[in-house]
Amino acid sequence: EADIYQTPRYLVIGTGKKITLECSQTMGHDKMYWYQQDPGMELHLIHYSYGVNSTEKGDLSSESTVSRIRTEHFPLTLESARPSHTSQYLCASREGFWTEAFFGQGTRLTVV
Amino acid sequence: GQNIDQPTEMTATEGAIVQINCTYQTSGFNGLFWYQQHAGEAPTFLSYNVLDGLEEKGRFSSFLSRSKGYSYLLLKELQMKDSASYLCAVRATLFNAGNNRKLIWGLGTSLAVNP
Numbered sequence: 257e258a259d260i261y262q263t264p265r266y267l268v269i270g271t272g273k274k275i276t277l278e279c280s281q282t283m284g285h286d287k288m289y290w291y292q293q294d295p296g297m298e299l300h301l302i303h304y305s306y307g308v309n310s311t312e313k314g315d316l317s318s319e320s321t322v323s324r325i326r327t328e329h330f331p332l333t334l335e336s337a338r339p340s341h342t343s344q345y346l347c348a349s350r351e352g353f354w355t356e357a358f359f360g361q362g363t364r365l366t367v368v
Numbered sequence: 369g370q371n372i373d374q375p376t377e378m379t380a381t382e383g384a385i386v387q388i389n390c391t392y393q394t395s396g397f398n399g400l401f402w403y404q405q406h407a408g409e410a411p412t413f414l415s416y417n418v419l420d421g422l423e424e425k426g427r428f429s430s431f432l433s434r435s436k437g438y439s440y441l442l443l444k445e446l447q448m449k450d451s452a453s454y455l456c457a458v459r460a461t462l463f464n465a466g467n468n469r470k471l472i473w474g475l476g477t478s479l480a481v482n483p
Contacts, residue, residue: 298475299411299455346410356401357471359410 259283262347262360269337269367277332277363279347288330289357291346292316299346305330337367370394372474374456379480380446388441388477390456402430402441403455405476411455414441443479451481 260281269275281288290303291314301314305324319341320334330349334341347360371393380386392400399418403411417423417432417439429442441454453476460472 296478299473301471344408356413356416359412362408362410364408 260347260349260358260360262345262363264363265361266364267366269365271336271338271367273337273367275334275337275365277345277347277365279330279332279360280328281330281349281358281360282328283349283351283358284327285349285351285358286327287350287352288324289348290314290320290322290330290332291348292318293344293346293362295344303332337365339367341365342367370460370472372456372458372472374454374474374477376475377478377480379482380443382446382448382481382483384446385442385444386446386479388443388454388456388479390439390441390474392437392439392456392458392472392474394458394460394472396460397434397437397458399459400430400432400439401457401459401471402428402439403457405453405455407452414454446481448481448483451479453478 263278286307288305291299292302293299300316302316302318303314303322305311311322311324320332322332324330344362344364346362348357350357373391401416402414404414405411415430417430422431427444432439455476456474457471
C-alpha cells in the first residue's frame with residue numbers, strides 16, 4: 257500500500273491568499289513530483305525533485321514554488337492565489353526511474 | 369516533439385473485453401506505464417512494459433511493440449467498477465539538463481462500462 261499523503265484534500269480560498277499544499281511520503285523515495293490536472297485533462301508536471309535540496313520546474317509553467325528540505329516532505333506554495341490556479345494538484349513519488357509512481361489523493365484547490 | 373495518442377472515450381458492456389490503444393512518439397524510450405484514474409481520485413498503477421510482448425496481471429494485460437511505438441491495455445471480464453480513465457505514460461530519455469527520463473502522459477481514455 258502506498259504511503260504518500262496530501263493535505264488538505266479540498267481547499268477553497270480567496271484571491272491573494274498565500275497557501276501551502278503539503279505532501280509527505282514514508283517510503284524513503286528520493287524522486288518526488290507535483291502535477292496539475294484539470295477535469296478531463298492530462299497530467300501536467302509542474303515541479304520535481306530528485307532528492308534533498310534538489311528542485312526543478314516541470315513542463316507547465318507554474319507560479320508556485322516548492323522546497324525539499326527533507327526526503328519525506330515536498331510542499332508546494334502559492335504566494336498569491338488567483339482564480340486561474342483553480343485545479344487539482346497531485347503529488348507523486350517513486351523509488352527509481354524504472355519503478356511505478358505512487359500518487360497522493362490530490363488537493364482540489366478552488367480560488368474565488 | 370513528444371506525443372502520446374489514446375482514444376478519448378470508449379464504451380463497453382459488463383462482462384466483455386475491451387482493448388485501449390496507445391501510440392507514442394518520444395525522444396527515446398525507457399518504458400511505458402498504464403494507470404487507472406477514477407473521477408476525482410489519484411491515478412493508480414496498473415502495469416509497466418519495457419520489453420516487447422504481453423504482460424498479464426489478473427483481468428488486465430498490457431502489450432508493447434517498441435518498433436511500432438504502440439501499446440494496448442486489455443481488460444477482460446469487465447466490471448462496473450472498471451469505469452474510469454486509463455492513462456498511458458511513456459518514460460522518455462531526454463538528455464537536456466534536469467529532464468532525464470521524465471514521464472510523458474497521454475490525455476487518458478475514459479471508459480464507460482454499461483450493464
